[in-house]
Amino acid sequence: MNTASQYIRTAPRRKVLAQGLRDGIPIGLGYFAVSFSLGIAARNAGLTAWQGFLTSLLINASAGEYVGFTIISLGGTYLEMAIMTFIANARYLLMSCALSQKFHPGTKLIHRLAVGYYVTDELFGIAIARDGFLDPYYSYGAILVASPAWALGTMFGVIMGNMLPLRVVSALSVALYGMFIAIIIPPSRKNRVVAAFVLISFVCSFGVKFLPFLASLSGGTVTILLTVVISTAAALLFPVKTGGNESAKEDESHDA
């Protein structure tokens, strides 16, 4: 193949890694606070500090882990665990589809496997916010900070969750949502269509609480349904301009 199929780094690897580390710090701090409350859930499910640490190190998913701890505490079957894990994490399927478009087509398999290990709401958010193709080293930098913070936070949550006053736990529990807000608002300021659909998403997500059928579904399922319906409507009514990844089109004629 010619060189056009190779990913060419726009900045030195070390510099990109450092940018990832820097952007990973606020995420790590938030993760520590949030996973602390997750550790309390793990403790209530009967997990040890080591098991809580291991779960968070390997799975990196707030809602997914929470659902898992619930099933463990109820003694559910492994099949139930598989299905509920899928439902609680299915939004990552959509995010990974979106993220696949952020990779240069020539990105190696090993990088795809490694970045895929840590597709979370926040890491996905900062990766999407980067200009141009995603350099995997940016993600690695952020993962190096976020992953230990998430795992250690869970561990400390198991060990000393019950020692914290309820007020503090309550305050820490909004850190995660604060991060979501910080990811969706800046693009809303630049793009009125995004702003409108963020608002529509808030209203619909609140509205489904009053629909008897939808209210009976799990939170994860409602999230997927609303995401698919609202994003489809947005894509049909306000299609984005194509050709964001111009450089990818150069070798169009060479495609098999």
Add this chain to the structure above:
Amino acid sequence: MTHNVYLYLLVMVIVTYAIRVLPLTLIRKPIRSRFIQSFLYYVPYVTLAVMTFPAITEATQSPVAGFAALIVGIVLSWFGGSLFQVAASCCGVVFLLELILV
């Protein structure tokens, strides 16, 4: 019937990793469909917005404190607050308001 915690974890790891890594490894070329491009463009904002509200008002002891955190977070990030500043301010607002409300 007793279950092994480590087998539970193994199931969670396999399912979660498959969900994340399959699209990244299987979709190797730019998607040409304008509809799918647009759909994937809107997905992150919609899904994060859906997960944020009303959940933020249910995470706190007082729903009013959670709602105030939402408003403060939106205003702060609108005017350029960083990820950490916004998250920390949301926590601070809840803590202070709940001193009065709860």
